[in-house]
Amino acid sequence: MIELSDGSTVTLNSLDSLRDMLCEGSVDPAIGAKAEAELLAHQRRWDASDRAIGYSAALRTESEAADRAEALLEALSETPASSLAGVAAKLDAILREGQPSKDDDELPWLQIRSALEDIGRISERTTKS
Template sequence: MTADSADLHARAESADPSLQAALAWTEAHSQTMQHCMRQQRLEARLGRSGHRSVIARRAYDEAIAAEQLAAETEAAHLNNIARTPASSLTGIAAKLAVIVREAEDNTDLSEFPVVHVRSALDDLRRLMDQATSDQLPVLAPGMTPDGRLVPASPSLAAWCAFQAWSQADEKRYRIWMTAFRALIDL
């Protein structure tokens, strides 16, 4: 986790603790995937060189170590999610989204829990979307001191970020994470 991410999660006092834990896992998961892709690129390059390049071998070894460290950090965040109680429907949905994502990434798992958890997560999202629509006046946007328009609730911004992330919409995810960071900085 970067210093900015650690600071972000430490200052997100108004957000559900399980949502904060899920956001931390999301960042760690992203880092693990980046290190994995780098390691794979270096492995292919090393294979093409016939393992003769000392520099390529050193870079590959460093990439493996970085990937392992990132995976250990991600696993620690995943364990933290299990130990962190949710205090809102958003937190429960975030925990379920992480479980589904992690299960889908691990092909050695059986289909059984994933289908059922995904169904429960879809139901929860549908109910939360209905509740959010019913509460729109309460969740009206606000204005930051520098004139930026943002949602009034860090939890809402975090939930929208999770929705975008779970739909693999990187652009929307980054927009909502920026809004979330801005809200907790107010």
């Protein structure tokens, strides 16, 4: 929080916000300098903690994995299945990626699970014949 020239206070969350307020003349330069030093010190502490626990790296890796999964799902949907096993794989991917929980009975999850079970049953019969 920083006190503005008119006596009111505002919460700033970035150096850019603070610098904007300084450019507008809404903040006394001495107060602004002190706030900037505090924000920079806070950022250094955050960066050190981030490196120590690997939060940003994990977040980046998670995002990259999600992007890769999305690309693979798109490729899967664009690739025609040539067997019941291929159709089953597509349905299984849909369930794993889209279904909120394994027991969700809302449309279309129950129906997709049912169709997947049907494909498995038909595939077993065809293999035994």
